[in-house]
Amino acid sequence: MPELAFTVLAVMAIATAILALESKEIVYGAISLAIMLMSIAGFFILLDAPFVAMFQIIVYVGAVAVIILFTVMLVRREKWLKAEVGGLQMVGILGGLAVAFAFGLLLLQSTLGSVVASGEAVSFFEIGVQMISEYWAALLVLALLLAASLIGALTLARIDKEE
């Protein structure tokens, strides 16, 4: 059963990723991108990490995909159609395949295959404990970044009033 789910999710992710790039209608591209990001969330659920999966959906589908759709709606269609890739497309595809092949070889030769999962999923409480004990510096930087963006948003919101 997990194998079947994995196959379905993998096919869905790759198909929608290709569709996101190749679709003529840019809105369909944005929708396929959202579906692709959701199938990534499906992978996280398969890995017994619902916490990460839910955040994947909240951040990528709820915020990133919405912002992309929003931008797409506000830009004229002709501007998107003008972008011609030409012969470089083949180079890109071959390059991508080569990189994927190289990564595959690397993974096959690594010791990843012999790692045995403990069976217990890591609870998000442990993630939280690790965050404030071992990785406190990263947490601090993240907090500063969030505070800066929040102050920026508030400033932007207040500019209207002064005009």
Add this chain to the structure above:
Amino acid sequence: MSEIRTFPDFVKRLVIVVGGLVILLVVLFGVLVNTVPVVSEFNDVLLASLSNPGVMLAYLDSLGVGLNSTIFRIVVFPGFTWAALIAAEVIWFERKFLAKMQLRVGPLYAGVIAGILQPIADMIKLLFKELTAPARADKLVFYSIPLLLNAIGAALLAVLPVSEAWIIMRSDVSMLVVFAVIGFAPITVLLAGWASNSKFPFIGALRGLHQMIAFEIPMLIAALSVVLLAGTLDLVNIVQAQSSIWFIVLMPMGAIVFFCCLLAELERIPFDLPEAESEIVMGYQTEYSSMAFGNLQLGVYIRFYAMAGIFTTLFLGGWHGPMILPAGFEIANQVEWFTLKTLLVMVFMIVLRGVNPRFRMDQLLRFGWARLLVLAFVNLFLAILILQMGWFP
């Protein structure tokens, strides 16, 4: 047969048609009982259950669709049918109550008491109307939006703890599930407006998008303070943490912020800019007709019920309440308190709709980003203070 002119005529015709069908089915059943073994077994169970209903329940349990099965929970009780029934009657109540507030009469004819069957009559009317779409609409997206909106409303029901025993899916992270599902709403609204390929829906969709993004963040932070106090992301544990004192008493500010964000997410007055009737007809729902519109409305009202239920869960103590039913009915008591509180929240939202004008777009955005966000953060710090001082047991 005679022409149908009034609603009673219509009901008579309906009774004739349905009655004929029932008689036909009974005859068919009588023939099948003697030929197909499965049907004759069902017949035995049916006859036995006339004197002892437990037989029927046991038989359904053996088929995997009994009262304790997940399918029953999804389809019937805390799930879709229950929510759809509440949604239909809330539509009636909203129309009647608003009419009373505005010194009108409201629904009157359908149903014997005060037009109580009006939503059913409306649904039957919608079923028989023509399904139309604008000529240049994107048909695939256009017709899938009502179902999608229904789905994201009903998905919230999965984690809604109606009582300790009646919950479809219990999860460690059900609070995050709620916010993940809420995150789909802007996409649905935007696509509805885009696929209609029409001016008013598109303006409505862009307004809806602005509004939902602006109010999602203070909503998340207000809910975060609840998570801090309860120390869990599980909605069942959050309700259990409120057994002695409700969070609305500890954090009234957080409850107000969350409530305002709920109103904005549900696009209800005073934040109903995406479907402002006097400006843009019906917003992103303008081009929908027939049962597509019916589905859209059903989705909106199921979402209304589910979000009110989440407010009840987070701030009003969920299923907790004094025991008013006789002993032995503890679970029924919990269900009744949860439903009562949820309905009260919904009634309060409808009262607000009756007495408030509509915000302007810039007022709305400033209210969201510059007021509610700040208040949500202040509330978060107050929650940390309550936790540090040990005021919450």
